[in-house]
Amino acid sequence: xxxxxxxxxxxxxxxxxxxxxxxxxxxxxxxxxxxxxxxxxxxxxxxxxxxxxxxxxxxxxxxxxxxxxxxxxxxxxxxxxxxxxxxxxxxxxxxxxxxxxxxxxxxxxxxxxxxxxxxxxxxxxxxxxxxxxxxxxxxxxxx
Amino acid sequence: xxxxxxxxxxxxxxxxxxxxxxxxxxxxxxxxxxxxxxxxxxxxxxxxxxxxxxxxxxxxxxxxxxxxxxxxxxxxxxxxxxxxxxxxxxxxxxxxxxxxxxxxxxxxxxxxxxxxxxxxxxxxxxxxxxxxxxxxxxxxxxxxxxxxxxxxxxxxxxxxxxxxxxxxxxxxxxxxxxxxxxxxxxxxxxxxxxxxxxxxxxxxxxxxxxxxxxxxxxxxxxxxxxxxxxxxxxxxxxxxxxxxxxxxxxxxxxxxxxxxxxxxxxxxxxxxxxxxxxxxxxxxxxxxxxxxxxxxxxxxxxxxxxxxxxxxxxxxxxxxxxxxxxxxxxxxxxxxxxxxxxxxxxxxxxxxxxxxxxxxxxxxxxxxxxxxxxxxxxxxxxxxxxxxxxxxxxxxxxxxxxxxxxxxxxxxxxxxxxxxxxxxxxxxxxxxxxxx
Numbered sequence: 001x002x003x004x005x006x007x008x009x010x011x012x013x014x015x016x017x018x019x020x021x022x023x024x025x026x027x028x029x030x031x032x033x034x035x036x037x038x039x040x041x042x043x044x045x046x047x048x049x050x051x052x053x054x055x056x057x058x059x060x061x062x063x064x065x066x067x068x069x070x071x072x073x074x075x076x077x078x079x080x081x082x083x084x085x086x087x088x089x090x091x092x093x094x095x096x097x098x099x100x101x102x103x104x105x106x107x108x109x110x111x112x113x114x115x116x117x118x119x120x121x122x123x124x125x126x127x128x129x130x131x132x133x134x135x136x137x138x139x140x141x142x143x
Numbered sequence: 144x145x146x147x148x149x150x151x152x153x154x155x156x157x158x159x160x161x162x163x164x165x166x167x168x169x170x171x172x173x174x175x176x177x178x179x180x181x182x183x184x185x186x187x188x189x190x191x192x193x194x195x196x197x198x199x200x201x202x203x204x205x206x207x208x209x210x211x212x213x214x215x216x217x218x219x220x221x222x223x224x225x226x227x228x229x230x231x232x233x234x235x236x237x238x239x240x241x242x243x244x245x246x247x248x249x250x251x252x253x254x255x256x257x258x259x260x261x262x263x264x265x266x267x268x269x270x271x272x273x274x275x276x277x278x279x280x281x282x283x284x285x286x287x288x289x290x291x292x293x294x295x296x297x298x299x300x301x302x303x304x305x306x307x308x309x310x311x312x313x314x315x316x317x318x319x320x321x322x323x324x325x326x327x328x329x330x331x332x333x334x335x336x337x338x339x340x341x342x343x344x345x346x347x348x349x350x351x352x353x354x355x356x357x358x359x360x361x362x363x364x365x366x367x368x369x370x371x372x373x374x375x376x377x378x379x380x381x382x383x384x385x386x387x388x389x390x391x392x393x394x395x396x397x398x399x400x401x402x403x404x405x406x407x408x409x410x411x412x413x414x415x416x417x418x419x420x421x422x423x424x425x426x427x428x429x430x431x432x433x434x435x436x437x438x439x440x441x442x443x444x445x446x447x448x449x450x451x452x453x454x455x456x457x458x459x460x461x462x463x464x465x466x467x468x469x470x471x472x473x474x475x476x477x478x479x480x481x482x483x484x485x486x487x488x489x490x491x492x493x494x495x496x497x498x499x500x501x502x503x504x505x506x507x508x509x510x511x512x513x514x515x516x517x518x519x520x521x522x523x524x525x526x527x528x529x530x531x532x533x534x535x536x537x538x539x540x541x542x543x544x545x546x547x548x549x550x551x552x553x554x555x556x557x558x559x560x561x562x563x564x565x566x567x568x569x570x571x572x573x574x575x576x577x578x579x
Binding site: 005007009010011013016037039041042044046063064065066067069098099116 | 521522523526527528529530531533534555556557558559560561
């Protein structure tokens, strides 16, 4: 029930984000969700893409440092309080959230939330127990 | 110009007389080194070289080179040519890059040291009437004692104040009426700055000349020191391996440093081919001691870059002149006075798993203080999807480097394959300090 995310190291240089995304575009890889963690000197571009393995390969080929790791993707209703409800479940279970980002497919429909907790398994269990819909790889990649 | 000499006979010798003297001294030194220092004997034997093969000064090129690495292998007393009981004093290099180099002096060596410094002091106009404020460090460092012995020899009054305690330096300079200041050029500049802060008018001081060395400096720095302290600033050169300060001294003509070549024979070689270069060409300075008893040094590679110029100087001296040191043939850096080699930083980084051996060192001086930045290529193994983890690794690298070189640095991660690759001498170091 985990989803693959790829992270890309971006030096704070003009045009690097564009270059990374261009590589993916040219390889016909679709981006499903995106977030950037930025520090003063570098950024981490995190992506959920249609074909994570191939995305990693094409990026590495042009010297990007890429890492693949698992995250949790869930569905929450696109309405006020949707996300906080989920976070409340994790807090009750004493799960530490490292980062989170979300995207909405179509207005009014469900939103997809990408979650990274310190330990994924117990978080998945806690969410499932609370009846949260956890997305499978295929569901996310082919949204 | 009104010239002063401490030893006119030697300092104004004809080329022919000097050549004879040097040839005799070289032969003796080689004989003694071979007979008394097992380290030299082994090297000679390995090359099938006999001391008797050295018949003229030109034959010096048959001798093997000695490097700092050789001296480290001989640590602590392996290069001494006399029993320890005849060594009356030892000094060492700072030893920040490994085992320090140990220099041993016999009474005769101390006398030579005093002699060459005496020549240096008289060359800049010093005499027994002078008050010499010796702000070189006293201790294992050669600067303090070297200047001290020479100052005593000419009968000047020495203030053995050593380095540091700048306010006191300036108070004594004013109250005692110091006429000659000896220290590093950067410390002289700092003194000028503190004098201004203390409201001391440097124009009113008795100071007339400065004997500055132990670090690389430039003409621009000289102009600055001269303007701010109202003195003539002259360059002194030397190194622990040879004797300490007093290998060469700049005269007021300011056209190079006179090498006291009756004691220290200079050659300039190509650092690449190791072949001797003709006069006037820039290369690496190689020095051979011609009279040292305690520790004869044959063809020591200084790694300092300079060129040699012959011909009588306006000051009347016939001693060969070496150009002010303009760089190094290795990649030694001095950061806040500490000797650092890029290889030390590399070693520190490679001790951490997952760190690529690609790095670049950027030196800046934002506010009179050197800052060191080390750029490291991010690799798959140090990269993570979390900032927290990357920062942890970055801090580990910073700590590891600090542990190795003793200086706090800033590590910055850059993308792979963006740093210059090693092509012979890679551009590992970018020095952005404005030393010119």
